[in-house]
Amino acid sequence: MKTAIEKADVLIEALGWIRKFRDKITVIKLGGSVMEHEDALRHVLLDIVFMETVGMRPVVVHGGGAAISRAMAEAGIEPHFVQGRRYTDAKVRDIVERVLARDTNERLADWIERLGGRAAPLNFRNENNVLFGRRLQLADKQGQAIDLGYVGEVTRVDRTTIENLCYAGIVPVIPSMCQDDRGEKLNVNADTAATAVAQSLGAEKLVYLSDVNGVRRDKDDPNSLIHSLKASQARELLASGAIDAGMIPKIEACLETLNRGVRKVHIIDGRLRHSLLLEVYTSHGVGTELVHDEGDAADGRTKEQTNCQR
Numbered sequence: 263m264k265t266a267i268e269k270a271d272v273l274i275e276a277l278g279w280i281r282k283f284r285d286k287i288t289v290i291k292l293g294g295s296v297m298e299h300e301d302a303l304r305h306v307l308l309d310i311v312f313m314e315t316v317g318m319r320p321v322v323v324h325g326g327g328a329a330i331s332r333a334m335a336e337a338g339i340e341p342h343f344v345q346g347r348r349y350t351d352a353k354v355r356d357i358v359e360r361v362l363a364r365d366t367n368e369r370l371a372d373w374i375e376r377l378g379g380r381a382a383p384l385n386f387r388n389e390n391n392v393l394f395g396r397r398l399q400l401a402d403k404q405g406q407a408i409d410l411g412y413v414g415e416v417t418r419v420d421r422t423t424i425e426n427l428c429y430a431g432i433v434p435v436i437p438s439m440c441q442d443d444r445g446e447k448l449n450v451n452a453d454t455a456a457t458a459v460a461q462s463l464g465a466e467k468l469v470y471l472s473d474v475n476g477v478r479r480d481k482d483d484p485n486s487l488i489h490s491l492k493a494s495q496a497r498e499l500l501a502s503g504a505i506d507a508g509m510i511p512k513i514e515a516c517l518e519t520l521n522r523g524v525r526k527v528h529i530i531d532g533r534l535r536h537s538l539l540l541e542v543y544t545s546h547g548v549g550t551e552l553v554h555d556e557g558d559a560a561d562g563r564t565k566e567q568t569n570c571q572r
Contacts, residue, residue, distance in 0.1 A: 279543045284318065291324070292323070302533045321433070324437060327348075374433055393419060395450065436455070457519045467527070474509070496513055
């Protein structure tokens with residue numbers, strides 16, 4: 263009986279959050295080690311099915327770097343990175359399209375369906391691509407243009423198609439590739455693709471699934487996790503060097519996302535079982551949420567939960 267009551271208490275705690283986020287869009291960026299561990303990925307997708315079932319509007323944007331690297335190795339192609347981005351010639355682009363925008367994309371959508379949800383793979387083969395853009399232009403230290411091949415950035419998102427699927431109870435599953443005005447298919451960084459989608463949809467949340475449990479005051483101590491962080495506090499941590507080098511680009515992407523109108527950005531460890539539900543539907547959370555300075559305070563989770571219960 264005690265165990266049953268504890269389970270009921272958990273449901274009651276989740277009730278306030280379920281009501282608060284009903285009909286709100288959450289963009290979830292899938293990638294990294296989560297995509298390589300079948301059990302962790304299954305639990306993430308099950309969380310997404312739960313979110314849709316209780317009335318949230320999850321949108322999945324995914325990468326697939328490890329699978330692409332394996333396919334390139336099988337084809338005898340050595341990877342080459344420029345300023346952290348995979349150089350993409352025509353052969354590599356075709357591999358990216360096959361592995362990322364077809365096989366991985368359709369596998370994720372099919373898995374959501376098998377877990378009891380409804381999903382739509384939005385890829386080129388199905389002729390329902392929703393990301394459009396142009397070739398990414400970067401410069402070296404001398405200001406000279408850098409050739410990245412078929413690497414792009416998103417300039418337009420087909421918001422109508424995504425929203426229509428969400429309101430029909432179908433989870434959109436979007437690969438990180440876009441198409442330019444000439445019909446060329448371009449490889450896009452998954453973090454920046456997720457940011458573009460979240461901004462276009464006016465998402466309530468953007469969740470990055472990471473390999474760590476969030477931002478820590480001491481990078482080597484998991485127990486020093488900062489559960490809620492204002493944008494100004496994040497900038498102070500960056501300036502002081504308190505944030506580990508591997509987390510710097512992630513935090514910078516989070517701050518850019520907040521600047522583009524998304525209300526909250528979350529970093530969670532996707533390897534933790536049901537980390538997505540624990541972050542969204544509990545008062546304490548299991549990761550780090552980043553918020554605007556004029557938004558929730560550092561104890562915003564508690565304040566929000568209080569407001570939900572009123």
